[in-house]
Amino acid sequence: MQPGDGMNTTATFADAAVEEKGAANGNSGVREPVTVVLFGASGDLAKRKVIPAMYDLAQHKSLGPRYAIVGFSRTPMSDESFRKTVEEAAKSISEVGPIDPKKWEEFASNLYYQAGEYGNLEDFKKLAKRLDALSAEKDLGGNRLFYLSTPPEVYPHIVEQLGRAGLAKASSPDAWVRIIIEKPFGRDLASAKELNKIVLSVFDEKQVYRIDHYLGKDTVQNLLVLRFSNGIFEPLWNRNYVDHVQITAAETLGVERRGGFYETAGALRDMIQSHVLQLTSLVAVEPPARFDATAVRNEKLKVLQSARPYDLGMVATAVVRGQYGPGVVDGKPVPGYRQEPGVNPHSRTETFVAMELLIDNWRWAGVPFYLRTGKRLAKRSTEVVIQFKRAPHIVFRERLVEDNRLVLNIQPDEGICVSFGVKKPGTEMGIGNVAMNFSYRQAFGDGTRSAYATLLGDCVRGDATLFDRGDSVEAAWALVDPILDVWSAAKTAAVPIYPAGSWGPRESELLLERSGRRWYNP
Numbered sequence: 001m002q003p004g005d006g007m008n009t010t011a012t013f014a015d016a017a018v019e020e021k022g023a024a025n026g027n028s029g030v031r032e033p034v035t036v037v038l039f040g041a042s043g044d045l046a047k048r049k050v051i052p053a054m055y056d057l058a059q060h061k062s063l064g065p066r067y068a069i070v071g072f073s074r075t076p077m078s079d080e081s082f083r084k085t086v087e088e089a090a091k092s093i094s095e096v097g098p099i100d101p102k103k104w105e106e107f108a109s110n111l112y113y114q115a116g117e118y119g120n121l122e123d124f125k126k127l128a129k130r131l132d133a134l135s136a137e138k139d140l141g142g143n144r145l146f147y148l149s150t151p152p153e154v155y156p157h158i159v160e161q162l163g164r165a166g167l168a169k170a171s172s173p174d175a176w177v178r179i180i181i182e183k184p185f186g187r188d189l190a191s192a193k194e195l196n197k198i199v200l201s202v203f204d205e206k207q208v209y210r211i212d213h214y215l216g217k218d219t220v221q222n223l224l225v226l227r228f229s230n231g232i233f234e235p236l237w238n239r240n241y242v243d244h245v246q247i248t249a250a251e252t253l254g255v256e257r258r259g260g261f262y263e264t265a266g267a268l269r270d271m272i273q274s275h276v277l278q279l280t281s282l283v284a285v286e287p288p289a290r291f292d293a294t295a296v297r298n299e300k301l302k303v304l305q306s307a308r309p310y311d312l313g314m315v316a317t318a319v320v321r322g323q324y325g326p327g328v329v330d331g332k333p334v335p336g337y338r339q340e341p342g343v344n345p346h347s348r349t350e351t352f353v354a355m356e357l358l359i360d361n362w363r364w365a366g367v368p369f370y371l372r373t374g375k376r377l378a379k380r381s382t383e384v385v386i387q388f389k390r391a392p393h394i395v396f397r398e399r400l401v402e403d404n405r406l407v408l409n410i411q412p413d414e415g416i417c418v419s420f421g422v423k424k425p426g427t428e429m430g431i432g433n434v435a436m437n438f439s440y441r442q443a444f445g446d447g448t449r450s451a452y453a454t455l456l457g458d459c460v461r462g463d464a465t466l467f468d469r470g471d472s473v474e475a476a477w478a479l480v481d482p483i484l485d486v487w488s489a490a491k492t493a494a495v496p497i498y499p500a501g502s503w504g505p506r507e508s509e510l511l512l513e514r515s516g517r518r519w520y521n522p
């Protein structure tokens, strides 16, 4: 474990990567106490995801033998009312299953609250005092984890005040200080670079954990396990055998109560730049030499660096956007995006993106990756489809042949399906397409952990493998930036409208049809 040193303006991401080599990996138990400070504690994400994940970790003794969780946000509140608010939220919307009242009571006795302004040094000094007092009272030692779950505009203020209040440095050589930063990390390349600069003027890269909750999902991590723990898939996983790859992250939900935020984001920023490019990196990545933060993240970065940059012409031909209009989802009529609360009635924000991505390296040259995400689509499903090339020479009469596909279902019906052709019973030589299915639920039951619990647990253990490094975040923005630029310059271009409950605009189909391909809808 590395002590958290303070100011460091010169460290590069690569230097940091080398220092991380010794970071803990695996499931070693947590033997040291920790204090977590949760900024944005009264917000939705904190209550729905982060605190329930901490409860889950506490039940598995993965937060440490002793811990304190200090909520910090602007709303004045006592410890007691903070405990009540988060309990209500956890009980109604928690992802971690039913909450046991006795266990919750025990957990809640470790919750505290401190109100303050994110840009106010005095409030951070008060926080520092409170942390010292708690540490003395509960024998918590000096390990501290700061979690930024606020609106992204205040990240720079919090980071700067943590630095000024002396909270970014560990209090002793054997203690650590880490910071988890929620997505979105910036809103384009320039702002991501600026944020990295601010964060790295206060923290070392090895202290920084940029979270993308998709990497905490078991099925996403399984992309690496499937590829690199088996001998049978990897030999086929390249341009010689793969025709193309499809990655779909489809949601049936609309923008819910986040219209205001979504208006400033859109699907390219909200889903493609982060979750979908993470999935792409894991599908395309070269085998890392080891499963550790440095090796895995170095290889993932190379994928983004090999992606062919979008120019004006490619944005026009290889990227499709759309926005949902009124329609029917799960049998119920739903309003269009422009009718959602907080949304401009003339909004041109995209709620759907489909794009062709080319990866210019030896493994993937000439193999298109088709990426697609959207809100209010026909079905909630995140899926990776590896479409294999057809048999090179068809010996059967009537050119009978079937598609070979490997489908990795990331959510919600987690599993893997391989499809291939077999001889249909009977006197005729007929070929039918069949599937071999593996279901996570059937094989392992329902006991999956929330992605947030996995990632928080990793951070407490000092394992950054499943977190994003500063250079990768910038590489992902560098890839989508030209698309954002073209769209923002084309102020009058129409954004195709698709009916809620469909698979997106017709243009998305055309993107594949022009090369004789089609989307495999989940």
Ligand code: BG6
Pocket (backbone or CB within 6 Å): 183, 251, 270, 271
């Ligand atoms: C978030 C996006 O990062 O991911 C949301 O901001 C999206 O718009 C969500 O709905 C999807 O996450 P999941 O885990 O439900 O697929």
